[in-house]
Amino acid sequence: MCGVYPAQDVADAGDQVSSADEGRVLTFLESELFHPYHADGFVDKGDPVVAQTSTGFIVGIAKGSALAATDLIAVDTEGIWALMVYADTDDVWLTSQVGTITPGDQLFINRVTTGAITAGVGACGISKRRDHATQVPFGVALGSMTDGDEGVIPVKVHNQPSFDLVSGMCNRNVATTDAGFSYFARMTAGQSEGLAGYVDGTVLGVVAGAVYNFGTWLAIDSAATMGANVGTPLDTGIYSGAAQAACTLYFAGQHHAQLFGAPAALYAWRLSSTQTITALIAAANAGSVGYAADATEDATKLGAIPLFVLGGVTHYVRTYADGS
Numbered sequence: 001m002c003g004v005y006p007a008q009d010v011a012d013a014g015d016q017v018s019s020a021d022e023g024r025v026l027t028f029l030e031s032e033l034f035h036p037y038h039a040d041g042f043v044d045k046g047d048p049v050v051a052q053t054s055t056g057f058i059v060g061i062a063k064g065s066a067l068a069a070t071d072l073i074a075v076d077t078e079g080i081w082a083l084m085v086y087a088d089t090d091d092v093w094l095t096s097q098v099g100t101i102t103p104g105d106q107l108f109i110n111r112v113t114t115g116a117i118t119a120g121v122g123a124c125g126i127s128k129r130r131d132h133a134t135q136v137p138f139g140v141a142l143g144s145m146t147d148g149d150e151g152v153i154p155v156k157v158h159n160q161p162s163f164d165l166v167s168g169m170c171n172r173n174v175a176t177t178d179a180g181f182s183y184f185a186r187m188t189a190g191q192s193e194g195l196a197g198y199v200d201g202t203v204l205g206v207v208a209g210a211v212y213n214f215g216t217w218l219a220i221d222s223a224a225t226m227g228a229n230v231g232t233p234l235d236t237g238i239y240s241g242a243a244q245a246a247c248t249l250y251f252a253g254q255h256h257a258q259l260f261g262a263p264a265a266l267y268a269w270r271l272s273s274t275q276t277i278t279a280l281i282a283a284a285n286a287g288s289v290g291y292a293a294d295a296t297e298d299a300t301k302l303g304a305i306p307l308f309v310l311g312g313v314t315h316y317v318r319t320y321a322d323g324s
Contacts, residue, residue, distance in 0.1 A: 077159035
């Protein structure tokens with residue numbers, strides 16, 4: 001049960017249970033609300049609040065004050081309200097003027113239950129922080145604030161954040177059989193240069209360090225115990241339900257380097273491991289690596305392919321014709 005609303009099968013189908021204003025005003029027990037810290041421990045009128053469940057949330061503004069945990073509090077889930085806001089953001093979103101707030105910026109509310117409000121981190125502090133472990137979407141800024149500032153600005157409170165907004169928030173706890181996100185794209189005809197997604201990064205200006213257009217890491221915590229299955233930061237593949245005789249498949253990937261000038265060095269891959277690698281490729285079967293049985297080495301060597309550089313020395317694989 002949530003607030004004053006009936007549990008399963010208590011009301012008859014078709015009964016109206018909404019309050020005034022087309023259901024935008026909801027009623028909860030004070031004990032069901034996360035709200036800013038007060039000495040008496042209870043919500044005050046005008047507080048931004050979060051009604052939190054194990055799988056969802058409802059945000060809004062308290063329309064009354066409470067004197068006990070059992071008091072019923074009306075919560076307005078929409079409207080434009082003057083609220084205390086902190087021009088702060090997560091460290092993972094570092095850019096210049098990261099906390100600066102301009103009209104139209106999405107704001108988030110901290111959903112912890114106690115503690116002083118400082119820099120948008122404390123109980124129900126409103127800011128641009130979007131860490132999914134502590135924040136939920138709250139509304140849209142209608143005022144401006146400079147980076148690191150704090151003060152009261154008008155905020156459009158909105159209780160229905162888009163799915164894209166929620167899925168774009170970081171640091172989500174994932175159950176054993178769940179996924180951080182799952183996305184499926186399907187096409188019936190035509191041509192696609194990025195069926196499920198396409199990422200294009202552009203470098204503008206001077207870059208001092210390395211540039212990673214897209215990256216993925218699998219972090220195995222020291223408290224974790226891995227089973228016999230494979231631990232890998234990236235798993236890709238291609239599936240076809242029937243033969244595609246006219247199609248050439250590049251199932252492991254396709255890499256391009258369109259460079260109008262020769263760099264100091266050019267590598268297709270870079271390997272860096274703190275442990276000795278067992279082999280460069282783990283082959284499911286001989287055909288996976290195009291293996292051919294040993295033959296007499298009587299052909300003239302055609303050339304060599306640079307396989308790896310170790311200690312500044314390039315090591316090669318010799319090539320011959322006819323599989324010899």
